[in-house]
Amino acid sequence: MAYRAGVEQRISLVTLGVADVERAKRFYQALGWRGREAEGTVFLSAGAVTVVLWGGEKLADDAGLPAGDSGFGGIALAQNVRSREEVDAVLADAVHAGATVTQPARETFYGGYAGYFTDLDGHAWEIAYNPGFTLGPDGSIAIPEHFGTEI
């Protein structure tokens, strides 16, 4: 799909930085939530949004932000997009709106391409292209059935 001007009004993921992924996973499992886990990362589909549990230090490092910084409480919102070009274009649009790029777009370990910006209050947004996750017409991502292990 061709990139449309502007930043689409949607969220794909909410990533919660946690001290201990296993402990956090057990908590959300105790709430009755189920999902999939891969490489120490837990994905819990919550309607059209996916809640991700990931190590807080890894998340901060990924976002180019100091762990424990009061402006970054260990939550990052993410918008997945359809191409590397769209990542660059959305980041440029955000900067034009006044955002600060904290992590310039770069190739990721999972074969994708992503960068981060913070809004005027320091809230972190990742803009990501992940060829492994299908993006639905509503912007929701689909975690493949054979991705990682079921939890």
Next chain:
Amino acid sequence: MAYRAGVEQRISLVTLGVADVERAKRFYQALGWRGREAEGTVFLSAGAVTVVLWGGEKLADDAGLPAGDSGFGGIALAQNVRSREEVDAVLADAVHAGATVTQPARETFYGGYAGYFTDLDGHAWEIAYNPGFTLGPDGSIAIPEHFGTEI
């Protein structure tokens, strides 16, 4: 609809605590986002989730958490439910799973009923019954067309 055991696996709202709602609103408008505003609160429907811009101090006070505390970076996730009884039941389930109630459920200024818990890493969740917002079968909320003003 009757309450089902367990905490449903979904998010209704992501509330971003901000220093200046007008400034934050202009930023998201500059991204191309549109929504509705009422009583100093901005609602931006982002697919099945609604992004809310609200004063950070008000949010912290509402959540029973210290503003600027490093464990609370000014973001609260919310799950809207269908009744006051369901708010109480979900909070009880969360406590059973190890959560800490930071704001016991109480009547709200908008005629609803809500409380907050934090997960094991201090991430804040509000469980809310808001009779003014229709809850869809997928758990998404609908901001009424005549609610507040269009932005």
